[in-house]
Amino acid sequence: MPPTSIREVARRAGVSVGTVSNVLNRPDLVAEATRDRVRAAIEELGFVRNESARRLRQADAGRARAFGIVVEDLTNPYATDVARGAEMALNEAGHDALWLTSDHSAEKERRILELLEEQRAAGVLIIPVGLGATEIDRLRASGMTVVLLDHSAPDVCFAQVDHVAGGDIAAGHLLGLGRERLAFVTGLPEPLPCVERRNGAARTLAKAGGGELVTLTQNALTPTEGRAAARRLMELPELPNGVFCANDLLAIGLINELLRLGVGVPEDVAVIGYDDIELATSAAVPLTTIRQPRRELGHEAAELALAEAAEGKRHRHRQVVLTPELVIRESA
Amino acid sequence: MPPTSIREVARRAGVSVGTVSNVLNRPDLVAEATRDRVRAAIEELGFVRNESARRLRQADAGRARAFGIVVEDLTNPYATDVARGAEMALNEAGHDALWLTSDHSAEKERRILELLEEQRAAGVLIIPVGLGATEIDRLRASGMTVVLLDHSAPDVCFAQVDHVAGGDIAAGHLLGLGRERLAFVTGLPEPLPCVERRNGAARTLAKAGGGELVTLTQNALTPTEGRAAARRLMELPELPNGVFCANDLLAIGLINELLRLGVGVPEDVAVIGYDDIELATSAAVPLTTIRQPRRELGHEAAELALAEAAEGKRHRHRQVVLTPELVIRESA
DNA sequence: CGATGATCGTGAATCGTTTCAAGCTACGCT
DNA sequence: AGCGTAGCTTGAAACGATTCACGATCATCG
Numbered sequence: 030m031p032p033t034s035i036r037e038v039a040r041r042a043g044v045s046v047g048t049v050s051n052v053l054n055r056p057d058l059v060a061e062a063t064r065d066r067v068r069a070a071i072e073e074l075g076f077v078r079n080e081s082a083r084r085l086r087q088a089d090a091g092r093a094r095a096f097g098i099v100v101e102d103l104t105n106p107y108a109t110d111v112a113r114g115a116e117m118a119l120n121e122a123g124h125d126a127l128w129l130t131s132d133h134s135a136e137k138e139r140r141i142l143e144l145l146e147e148q149r150a151a152g153v154l155i156i157p158v159g160l161g162a163t164e165i166d167r168l169r170a171s172g173m174t175v176v177l178l179d180h181s182a183p184d185v186c187f188a189q190v191d192h193v194a195g196g197d198i199a200a201g202h203l204l205g206l207g208r209e210r211l212a213f214v215t216g217l218p219e220p221l222p223c224v225e226r227r228n229g230a231a232r233t234l235a236k237a238g239g240g241e242l243v244t245l246t247q248n249a250l251t252p253t254e255g256r257a258a259a260r261r262l263m264e265l266p267e268l269p270n271g272v273f274c275a276n277d278l279l280a281i282g283l284i285n286e287l288l289r290l291g292v293g294v295p296e297d298v299a300v301i302g303y304d305d306i307e308l309a310t311s312a313a314v315p316l317t318t319i320r321q322p323r324r325e326l327g328h329e330a331a332e333l334a335l336a337e338a339a340e341g342k343r344h345r346h347r348q349v350v351l352t353p354e355l356v357i358r359e360s361a
Numbered sequence: 362m363p364p365t366s367i368r369e370v371a372r373r374a375g376v377s378v379g380t381v382s383n384v385l386n387r388p389d390l391v392a393e394a395t396r397d398r399v400r401a402a403i404e405e406l407g408f409v410r411n412e413s414a415r416r417l418r419q420a421d422a423g424r425a426r427a428f429g430i431v432v433e434d435l436t437n438p439y440a441t442d443v444a445r446g447a448e449m450a451l452n453e454a455g456h457d458a459l460w461l462t463s464d465h466s467a468e469k470e471r472r473i474l475e476l477l478e479e480q481r482a483a484g485v486l487i488i489p490v491g492l493g494a495t496e497i498d499r500l501r502a503s504g505m506t507v508v509l510l511d512h513s514a515p516d517v518c519f520a521q522v523d524h525v526a527g528g529d530i531a532a533g534h535l536l537g538l539g540r541e542r543l544a545f546v547t548g549l550p551e552p553l554p555c556v557e558r559r560n561g562a563a564r565t566l567a568k569a570g571g572g573e574l575v576t577l578t579q580n581a582l583t584p585t586e587g588r589a590a591a592r593r594l595m596e597l598p599e600l601p602n603g604v605f606c607a608n609d610l611l612a613i614g615l616i617n618e619l620l621r622l623g624v625g626v627p628e629d630v631a632v633i634g635y636d637d638i639e640l641a642t643s644a645a646v647p648l649t650t651i652r653q654p655r656r657e658l659g660h661e662a663a664e665l666a667l668a669e670a671a672e673g674k675r676h677r678h679r680q681v682v683l684t685p686e687l688v689i690r691e692s693a
Numbered sequence: 694c695g696a697t698g699a700t701c702g703t704g705a706a707t708c709g710t711t712t713c714a715a716g717c718t719a720c721g722c723t
Numbered sequence: 724a725g726c727g728t729a730g731c732t733t734g735a736a737a738c739g740a741t742t743c744a745c746g747a748t749c750a751t752c753g
Binding site: 075077078079080081082083084085095103104106109110112113116120125126127128129130137140141143144146147148149167170251252253255256278281282285286288307308310311312313 | 407409410411412413414415416417427435436438441442444445448452457458459460461462469472473476478479480481499502583584585587588610613614617618620639640642643644645
């Protein structure tokens with residue numbers, strides 16, 4: 030049994046299809062009695078408007094109201110917080126949000142964007158994996174709004190946090206604590222922002238006349254890998270007295286393992302994380318970290334997208350760069 | 362500039378629209394030279410097939426290949442893991458997954474389902490908030506597959522974990538450790554599964570002739586609220602010696618705060634969580650917990666959905682109930 | 694009484710794609 | 724030459740909703 034069409038509703042209610050459509054879209058144009066009759070028919074038949082047909086007809090105004098939010102990994106609290114912020118802003122403006130995972134795969138990213146494109150979504154907020162200028166142009170050509178999260182590029186709107194500054198602040202704080210043998214812990218696949226954090230930290234360390242920034246690269250940015258990093262740390266010829274982790278999850282795992290191994294945090298090793306996820310407060314040693322304004326980031330990105338969608342071709346691309354902030358707790 | 366249509370491609374390539382369509386859908390029917398010419402035209406014009414029109418034409422076969430995954434809160438690692446499992450299974454079968462948040466709101470849930478319905482999605486896997494039999498019927502009537510996650514209902518496919526058994530196991534383990542003054546910590550809005558866990562635990566405690574199961578209800582199921590629960594615990598007339606938390610996040614916060622307050626875990630208070638999230642291993646005191654087969658749950662649900670979608674009206678609803686498992690670490 | 698407007702409804706055209714019966718070529722066979 | 728066939732291509736119908744110019748009806752007013 031195929032879904033009911035507007036025609037059957039019209040027949041049932043004894044009116045024309047145009048009238049049914051009016052009841053659906055401009056009820057004030059229809060006399061009350063007719064309206065009720067049509068509504069009753071809709072109810073009885075369980076009619077649901079076929080969005081495909083609707084959108085087909087109105088090529089431009091009919092653009093879907095949903096935006097896609099594409100992130101690499103929906104299992105990562107940082108990503109979900111950003112997405113959440115974006116979704117809230119979109120909802121407020123009466124739009125819906127679809128979340129999609131690119132899974133760190135350029136191939137899957139391509140496929141997902143194609144899906145959004147085919148569905149004629151209003152736009153996409155994306156933490157890009159393989160997305161280049163060509164693809165962005167193609168998306169635009171088909172009328173979609175594109176906003177980059179956490180990455181920059183020419184001729185696009187984007188919202189990002191200044192990660193170099195973040196790395197800078199983190200290293201500066203450790204140095205201020207008198208820690209000079211610093212290590213940086215990161216994980217693969219290493220997102221660009223993590224590289225930038227490292228660069229910021231390395232720069233600051235060099236400027237202060239410090240030694241080399243030892244880098245430990247783990248297999249992922251997870252607590253389990255943080256523990257592994259702690260063990261690798263112990264095997265170093267000389268134990269660093271300050272560690273900067275590319276994210277909080279790594280830091281939490283690292284701290285817990287250090288404590289198990291009898292190393293004092295922050296006495297022996299000061300540890301600073303990045304992100305300020307909710308868990309940071311509730312860690313064994315409350316985590317000193319660099320707060321990323323995640324929700325705001327998502328929020329700003331959504332505003333950019335809405336503006337771009339509304340302004341049409343008059344639009345001029347804008348960029349928002351938010352500054353991270355040091356949150357001092359106990360681990361450093 | 363409106364997106365290019367198949368007609369313009371046809372004109373550019375000097376063929377008929379039917380041929381372009383054939384290149385798109387049954388390339389083997391088209392002579393190689395023509396095919397190349399059409400493909401070149403597609404490339405040059407940046408043509409993207411209008412999915413709305415495509416689906417409009419083929420009312421049944423044209424059902425979208427995407428499934429919706431609707432959860433209450435995408436910020437919760439349990440939910441994202443389940444969704445992840447489902448997505449992987451769907452992807453393997455060549456389908457896409459859209460994640461959507463109902464935000465614990467029946468109203469938003471309704472809206473989201475409407476969106477999926479209008480887009481003629483293939484189906485939906487959902488942790489229901491306000492979804493009742495009526496709505497399920499309506500979704501079905503419009504051809505969608507519905508599978509419930511973590512909830513049961515008559516006449517629907519669902520996949521769930523036996524939470525009563527989980528509560529049972531948790532309480533049994535604590536009792537076996539000689540702990541008899543038990544507390545249960547949960548949070549609002551309290552999902553049904555948490556209620557079931559509590560019931561299982563209460564039943565087991567009663568059966569063992571134990572006292573009352575003290576229940577602390579916090580404002581959320583988060584680590585921060587876990588810490589608050591720890592403080593409330595200390596104010597009780599008599600400190601429980603065994604605590605069962607409705608999820609791991611609560612347990613992690615609770616343990617960290619207890620340690621800060623000088624209470625030994627597990628010596629003074631044994632703590633058991635629920636979920637076995639990744640962080641459980643890396644907690645300050647590695648967490649004893651009830652493992653939920655989250656990925657499997659999602660996976661099974663996806664299989665059910667795919668089966669239902671494939672079998673059509675011959676389909677008979679099936680249920681999958683997975684059993685949780687005790688994971689003993691150090692906190693209890 | 695006829696003209697004027699206001700209020701409601703109608704029905705055909707339209708959107709972009711797929712499908713399919715029918716047409717066209719070129720080729721091989723008798 | 725005449726015919727059949729295989730291989731390609733065509734063009735129009737169809738999907739379901741929206742839109743808009745046009746009719747129909749009826750009350751009001753000079």
